[in-house]
Amino acid sequence: MTFQITVQPSGHQFSCDEDETVLAAAMRAGVGLPYGCKNGACSSCKGKVISGSVTHKAHQARALTPEEEAAGMSLFCCATPHADLVIEAREVAGSGDYPVKKMPSRVSTIEKVAPDVVVISLQLPANETLQYRAGQYIEFLLRDGKRRSYSMATAPDNGPITLHIRHMPGGLFTDQVFSTMKERDILRFEGPLGTFFVREDSDKPMVLLASGTGFAPIKAIVEHLVQTGSKRAMTLYWGGRRPQDLYMDALCREWAAKLPNFNYVPVVSNAEAEDNWSGRTGFVHQAVMADLPDMSGYQVYSCGAPIMVETAKADFVAKCALPEEEFYADAFTTEADLAAF
Known part of the structure; x- marks a missing residue:
């Protein structure tokens, strides 16, 4: 079953399948709901359900407290609809301007800048570019289907994509980065993702x-x-x-x-x-x-x-x-x- 989602105050509308999260449907439709982690931990996508009802998948209580949920608040990255919805959310202009791609990359450099931090640079395939906004992130696609997210540490058009990676002992990906990863290794990723970037319509300090x-x-x-x-x-x-x-x-x-x-x-x-x-x-x-x-x-x-x-x-x-x-x-x-x- 498919439901209709209406966003206030913009009036934008999009369809959402019953087993799909509101955020995933919005991203598919190019509607710029704010988001960060996409997994119920950061609360960036929090908004209000004005009419209709949702079920929330697993999420951190601090991201959406029971009191907030009872008051109609929702984490749209975890919320699946039961009916047509009217939601209230602050949309992010420009968040869908650049296409999200899945692409391979090659590790060109690995530099240890602190005992537990490395900077890695990625080389994209010839004739390929990644358009993004400064502040956005990519997700590495690991072989077991898991993903790991890292923000790009270079501005667009300012040299190769670089990432700052901290070692989390026991971490599936960072243990590899700090032990076996070497230059010329191939990593697949998806991006750009996220709505963390400068709102350039303001001159506030x-x-x-x-x-x-x-x-x-x-x-x-x-x-x-x-x-x-x-x-x-x-x-x-x-x-x-x-x-x-x-x-x-x-x-x-x-x-x-x-x-x-x-x-x-x-x-x-x-x-x-x-x-x-x-x-x-x-x-x-x-x-x-x-x-x-x-x-x-x-x-x-x-x-x-x-x-x-x-x-x-x-x-x-x-x-x-x-x-x-x-x-x-x-x-x-x-x-x-x-x-x-």
Whole structure:
């Protein structure tokens, strides 16, 4: 059975099969619902069911609480319809501009930039290109049918696609990356995916908030804004447990020295005496709050661990007057996050 989905306030409509999620149907129809992980962990696709009813597949309770579900909220990446639906969602202009492709790539370089982080570069087949927006991600297609998602760390048209990969001990894919992967290996992927990219219809100053390898899409966004000659003010807050987690600190300091509209604030939460760290300490989002107690005129682009992203959004909105609709995020979910359902 097929149902009709109507999105408010745009009025856009699309069909959805009864065993299909609302998000999958929207993507198939080219309707730009916001999304990130696509598996019920990050809450980027959360919206409201105004009429009709849905069943939710497995998801994390923190992404959609029972109280929210009772109030009509829904995770559209996990929701399958029982009837025609009217939903309320903030659509993302431009999210469907570039085709999603499945294609092979060859590992051209592997560079270890921290004890647990490598940067890999991908070479695409001759005469093939991947059009994407800075901030989007690709999914590697593994042989067992599983997928692993990584954000592109380079702006479009700024050299080969690069990815920042952190080792998750015991991880099916990252164990391979850190042990047996070598240059010229073939990897298949699908992309571009995600709605985490700059809303270029605004000139508001931007807070770029990253933890760990959440820096990857932020790097692509900065490069894109530099390429396009944007004059928007940008402040990057990058947090790690120890200084070595800020594995491209020198690049960020170079940006701060060269770009008149760019500031950089590194934050370390668990520095050891041997690190000789004299910079900001504590949780990275709290550094933002200390510097910007009134965020009513800002946009925030946040990427990293789900707990950081969720806490930052809640605190910025509740305590710093950030408009909720001006917080854009990509939470990096791991297999451990998914196993916690």
